[in-house]
Amino acid sequence: MSKAGLAQFQQVFIEESLEGLDTMESSLLALDNGGDGELVHTIFRAAHSIKGGAATFGFPEMSSFTHEAESLLDEVRSGKRTIDGAIIELLLRTVDCLRSMFARAQAGEPLNDAVAESLRNELAAMMGRGAPAAGVQARRNVDQADAWTIRFRPHAGMLAGGNEPLRLIRELAGLGELTVTPELDRVPEFAKLEPTECHLGWTIELKGPVKRADIAGVFDWVEDECDLSIDAKHVVAEVAPPPVAVAAAPAANVADAGAARAQREASAESSSVRVSIDKIDGLINLVGELVITQSMLDTFREGEFDAARMAVLEHGLAQLARHTRELQESVMGIRMLPIASVFNRFPRMVRDISQKLGKQVKLELIGEQTELDKTVLEKIGDPMVHLVRNAIDHGLETPDKRRAAGKGDTGTLTLSASHRGGSIVVEVSDDGAGLNRDAIVAKAVQRGLIASGEGMSDDAVAELIFQPGFSTAAVTTDLSGRGVGMDVVRRNVADLGGTVVIRSTQGKGSVFTITLPLTLAIIDGLTAAVGEERYIVPLVSIVESVQLKADAVRSVAGGGELFRFRGEYLPVIRLHDVFGCGDAIHAIDEGLMVVVEGEGTRVGLFVDGLIGQQQAVVKSLEANYRRVQGISGATILADGSVALIVDIAGLVRLQSRRKAA
Amino acid sequence: MAKILAVDDSASMRGMVAFTLRGAGHDVSEAENGQLALDAARGGRYDLVLADVNMPVMDGLSMVRELRTMPEYKGVPILMLTTESHTDKKMEGKAAGATGWLVKPFDPEQLLATVKRVLG
Numbered sequence: 001m002s003k004a005g006l007a008q009f010q011q012v013f014i015e016e017s018l019e020g021l022d023t024m025e026s027s028l029l030a031l032d033n034g035g036d037g038e039l040v041h042t043i044f045r046a047a048h049s050i051k052g053g054a055a056t057f058g059f060p061e062m063s064s065f066t067h068e069a070e071s072l073l074d075e076v077r078s079g080k081r082t083i084d085g086a087i088i089e090l091l092l093r094t095v096d097c098l099r100s101m102f103a104r105a106q107a108g109e110p111l112n113d114a115v116a117e118s119l120r121n122e123l124a125a126m127m128g129r130g131a132p133a134a135g136v137q138a139r140r141n142v143d144q145a146d147a148w149t150i151r152f153r154p155h156a157g158m159l160a161g162g163n164e165p166l167r168l169i170r171e172l173a174g175l176g177e178l179t180v181t182p183e184l185d186r187v188p189e190f191a192k193l194e195p196t197e198c199h200l201g202w203t204i205e206l207k208g209p210v211k212r213a214d215i216a217g218v219f220d221w222v223e224d225e226c227d228l229s230i231d232a233k234h235v236v237a238e239v240a241p242p243p244v245a246v247a248a249a250p251a252a253n254v255a256d257a258g259a260a261r262a263q264r265e266a267s268a269e270s271s272s273v274r275v276s277i278d279k280i281d282g283l284i285n286l287v288g289e290l291v292i293t294q295s296m297l298d299t300f301r302e303g304e305f306d307a308a309r310m311a312v313l314e315h316g317l318a319q320l321a322r323h324t325r326e327l328q329e330s331v332m333g334i335r336m337l338p339i340a341s342v343f344n345r346f347p348r349m350v351r352d353i354s355q356k357l358g359k360q361v362k363l364e365l366i367g368e369q370t371e372l373d374k375t376v377l378e379k380i381g382d383p384m385v386h387l388v389r390n391a392i393d394h395g396l397e398t399p400d401k402r403r404a405a406g407k408g409d410t411g412t413l414t415l416s417a418s419h420r421g422g423s424i425v426v427e428v429s430d431d432g433a434g435l436n437r438d439a440i441v442a443k444a445v446q447r448g449l450i451a452s453g454e455g456m457s458d459d460a461v462a463e464l465i466f467q468p469g470f471s472t473a474a475v476t477t478d479l480s481g482r483g484v485g486m487d488v489v490r491r492n493v494a495d496l497g498g499t500v501v502i503r504s505t506q507g508k509g510s511v512f513t514i515t516l517p518l519t520l521a522i523i524d525g526l527t528a529a530v531g532e533e534r535y536i537v538p539l540v541s542i543v544e545s546v547q548l549k550a551d552a553v554r555s556v557a558g559g560g561e562l563f564r565f566r567g568e569y570l571p572v573i574r575l576h577d578v579f580g581c582g583d584a585i586h587a588i589d590e591g592l593m594v595v596v597e598g599e600g601t602r603v604g605l606f607v608d609g610l611i612g613q614q615q616a617v618v619k620s621l622e623a624n625y626r627r628v629q630g631i632s633g634a635t636i637l638a639d640g641s642v643a644l645i646v647d648i649a650g651l652v653r654l655q656s657r658r659k660a661a
Numbered sequence: 662m663a664k665i666l667a668v669d670d671s672a673s674m675r676g677m678v679a680f681t682l683r684g685a686g687h688d689v690s691e692a693e694n695g696q697l698a699l700d701a702a703r704g705g706r707y708d709l710v711l712a713d714v715n716m717p718v719m720d721g722l723s724m725v726r727e728l729r730t731m732p733e734y735k736g737v738p739i740l741m742l743t744t745e746s747h748t749d750k751k752m753e754g755k756a757a758g759a760t761g762w763l764v765k766p767f768d769p770e771q772l773l774a775t776v777k778r779v780l781g
Contacts, residue, residue, distance in 0.1 A: 008680075009673045009676050009677045009680065010673075012672055012673040012676055013671075013673030013674075016671055016673050045715050045717070048715050048744065049670070049671050049674075049715070051744060052671075052674065052744040052765040053671055053673055053674055054766075055744075055765060055766030056677065056767065057673065063766070159736055160729070160735050160736055161736075161755070161758055161759065161760050162736055162737055162739055162759075162760030163738075163760050163761070164779075167778060167779065196735065221755070221761030221762070222761075224752060224755055225755070
């Protein structure tokens with residue numbers, strides 16, 4: 001097979017191995033928490049597959065490295081060694097190291113580094129022997145001669161195992177010149193002949209410079225199913241070199257477990273999706289139905305129309321509409337993946353962070369099978385990582401503080417996912433100390449965000465932590481600090497069209513709730529008319545639409561306009577103004593004010609009117625044209641014309657910049 | 662051209678084996694574990710079965726034992742793909758009824774040569 005042929009399976013192998021590593025990691029963690037022995041087999045199998053594949057697909061460094069881990073696991077598996085914390089720790093670091101090796105393999109960088117080297121030595125030391133010298137294979141003794149006599153008598157049952165004597169003799173013929181003499185002494189009378197048994201034997205003279213190993217190799221598979229003697233004229237022996245002992249090196253620092261995975265996820269953007277056969281079958285059925293409906297509609301190309309045929313046509317169109325909707329749902333379903341792949345990275349992370357901080361944390365995962373669109377799934381990881389770090393770092397207390405507060409030593413961190421309507425809700429909750437109101441207020445006053453906390457509700461105070469640059473940690477720890485604040489979490493989620501809400505009770509804990517759309521590919525929107533143009537306003541951001549009187553909008557200094565809405569003044573954004581549409585309605589009392597919310601700010605969008613609600617398939621403007629401020633994408637309307645999708649957050653930013661200018 | 666069943670839980674390994682054999686003109690079916698391989702074997706006759714040892718649901722050795730109880734698979738070559746250079750694993754395979762083994766890692770050329778060996 002060509003190099004290219006091998007390369008296409010290399011990628012599959014890497015993806016598969018990364019999954020295997022995830023399995024190893026989660027099983028190791030389960031073992032750490034007192035899981036059963038079946039887990040050891042699971043871990044062994046994963047390591048074994050990686051080892052076998054690595055050598056085949058051109059990663060010998062990984063293969064030899066995994067071999068060490070596998071040998072260790074084999075001892076555990078066969079009961080020669082009991083698994084303990086030290087072994088689990090070592091194997092977890094092995095998993096990390098392999099992950100980064102695969103990342104380097106994908107980037108085309110050299111695989112070995114100091115970390116791998118020292119880990120290999122550690123594994124070898126754990127096995128109680130020196131590391132094998134790389135590249136040196138203990139070689140078998142080799143015998144060589146110019147002429148051989150081979151006596152080969154198969155046992156009666158050899159044929160049942162699928163080994164054909166003729167094949168073996170043919171192979172020998174490939175090594176040198178043969179003289180074959182059959183031995184018929186075991187052949188019974190014809191009536192007693194068993195066709196499935198082998199009654200013959202052979203004496204074979206082989207001439208030529210042949211190694212004993214090559215001859216033995218021919219009979220490799222049948223050595224226990226035949227009487228075999230291989231006699232030569234003369235023998236030379238070679239001795240295998242002794243293994244070289246290497247002292248164990250000190251443990252090297254292994255990078256954050258999440259890092260290798262983050263890299264992997266970055267590269268997963270273009271990777272494949274696995275789809276269950278059921279989903280594919282469903283699609284195929286739907287396409288079949290569609291074809292039938294289409295051929296039924298096709299009959300309307302000819303002939304006269306009458307009322308009866310009209311009814312049939314209507315029925316057909318209704319069917320087409322139903323199939324289209326079902327097909328759309330199924331196709332969207334293909335990109336839906338369980339959130340488990342994101343959740344699964346947390347057991348390890350929680351373990352590492354809590355150990356670092358001397359806290360005891362129990363992690364609970366709920367609703368791991370909840371499915372969401374792959375694109376959303378790939379982007380939800382980072383905000384979640386941040387919230388989890390934050391919960392362990394700032395939310396949960398050390399065992400002594402918990403005892404003082406009358407709680408158990410171990411804090412609970414819960415990650416849950418569920419569907420609510422067309423959204424997915426992901427919650428990160430802890431039973432820790434909750435938000436410290438006084439600390440937040442003090443900080444906010446110091447930052448000049450508020451004058452005082454007087455009369456502010458707890459929720460309003462909690463909202464303050466989403467302000468840019470806000471951090472309550474006296475010392476920015478290397479865990480949740482990282483120069484990233486809650487404002488970034490909120491922005492990341494907002495970019496996905498979602499929201500983050502916090503509920504907190506002092507002394508009881510906090511709950512961060514992220515609500516996201518199930519998919520980014522289709523949005524529900526209202527179609528707004530502005531002059532000749534049509535714009536789609538995302539439904540999620542619309543608060544309500546109001547018809548205003550001509551005098552309801554006031555101009556303010558600096559060229560802005562405001563109108564009063566439920567006791568607050570909101571800025572007006574005239575879409576015809578922003579996008580330069582001709583023929584649009586300018587008089588406030590003739591158009592419509594759509595109150596929308598973006599990034600926590602409410603504004604009024606002034607449009608001619610609303611046409612209706614529709615689902616819009618989002619097409620990227622960036623990919624087809626370029627980025628446009630205030631527009632998040634485009635869609636195609638029923639009449640074939642293009643409508644732009646308004647980006648509320650972008651418009652709000654645009655507006656504030658224009659005001660500042 | 663032979664009908665060959667490739668059994669391995671690793672998609673990359675299975676894919677490589679199938680790709681190589683198809684390239685040599687064989688008709689290859691794939692199965693992810695021993696149980697699925699048995700289902701496939703019951704549904705049609707294969708001239709050769711290549712199977713991994715360690716697999717979930719049903720491992721390679723159990724699969725060979727089961728296959729050998731089926732009259733139509735008496736004498737059909739079954740090769741185990743193994744990384745164990747340990748004699749005991751090979752012997753276990755033999756005892757279960759395997760024809761022989763192919764030690765991983767192997768390259769496509771070795772695979773084809775071995776398949777040629779058994780198919781004669």
